[in-house]
Amino acid sequence: MSKAKSCVTLLSGGIDSTTCLYWALREGYKVSALTVDYGQLQGHELWCAEEIARSLGIRHEFLRLDLPWKGSALLDRNIRIPEDRSPNEMIDIPSTYVPARNTFLVSLALSWAEAEDMDAIVIGAHIQDFSGYPDCRPDYFKSLETAATLGTKRGREGNPIRILTPLIDKTKADIIRLAIGLGVPLEKTWSCYRGGDTPCGKCDACILRAKGFQEAGVEDPLTENVKRK
Numbered sequence: 039m040s041k042a043k044s045c046v047t048l049l050s051g052g053i054d055s056t057t058c059l060y061w062a063l064r065e066g067y068k069v070s071a072l073t074v075d076y077g078q079l080q081g082h083e084l085w086c087a088e089e090i091a092r093s094l095g096i097r098h099e100f101l102r103l104d105l106p107w108k109g110s111a112l113l114d115r116n117i118r119i120p121e122d123r124s125p126n127e128m129i130d131i132p133s134t135y136v137p138a139r140n141t142f143l144v145s146l147a148l149s150w151a152e153a154e155d156m157d158a159i160v161i162g163a164h165i166q167d168f169s170g171y172p173d174c175r176p177d178y179f180k181s182l183e184t185a186a187t188l189g190t191k192r193g194r195e196g197n198p199i200r201i202l203t204p205l206i207d208k209t210k211a212d213i214i215r216l217a218i219g220l221g222v223p224l225e226k227t228w229s230c231y232r233g234g235d236t237p238c239g240k241c242d243a244c245i246l247r248a249k250g251f252q253e254a255g256v257e258d259p260l261t262e263n264v265k266r267k
Contacts, residue, residue: 210250
């Protein structure tokens with residue numbers, strides 16, 4: 039009897055990673071989730087990740103790292119988070135970029151996947167991200183998968199661990215439509231870069247989330263819940 043395919047899904051608590059989690063379940067993977075606290079100033083997204091994993095009853099590992107060199111507005115209060123930018127203005131590498139974040143996140147997931155003989159890593163990078171974030175580009179993930187194959191025992195034995203990016207060519211609206219089809223509890227997801235109990239509505243993440251829901255033609259249940267309070 040062949041072994042069921044399994045994967046580690048990187049789960050931040052946002053729409054993209056949560057949609058990937060539900061996608062992997064639909065694709066028949068035995069899914070484990072990995073959430074990494076690397077010192078984000080806002081922790082609401084991490085709480086969301088925990089709630090989502092718990093609701094599905096899947097294994098969920100939570101790691102904490104300390105990045106004392108900071109280098110991002112998500113880690114350092116002295117660095118300004120951009121506000122009130124239109125999507126057309128979001129073409130630079132923003133101050134919210136965390137240096138080499140996807141590299142160390144995938145590396146941690148790779149270590150777990152190889153240690154427990156899993157088949158794949160799933161990460162929610164997509165086309166709207168890689169216009170500004172260099173570690174969200176398709177060629178980056180292809181190169182990273184090559185490095186993972188060259189640098190692991192599984193790869194050397196001819197059974198490499200795949201790095202799957204099921205959202206890579208999708209817009210935020212596409213992802214929201216997919217999430218709805220998969221039954222993702224979008225009201226439990228979090229996108230805002232700032233702390234607090236409600237989204238700020240001004241940061242890039244909030245603006246792109248709102249644009250995605252508008253283009254998908256549906257209301258954001260998180261925003262609607264906030265309005266009703």
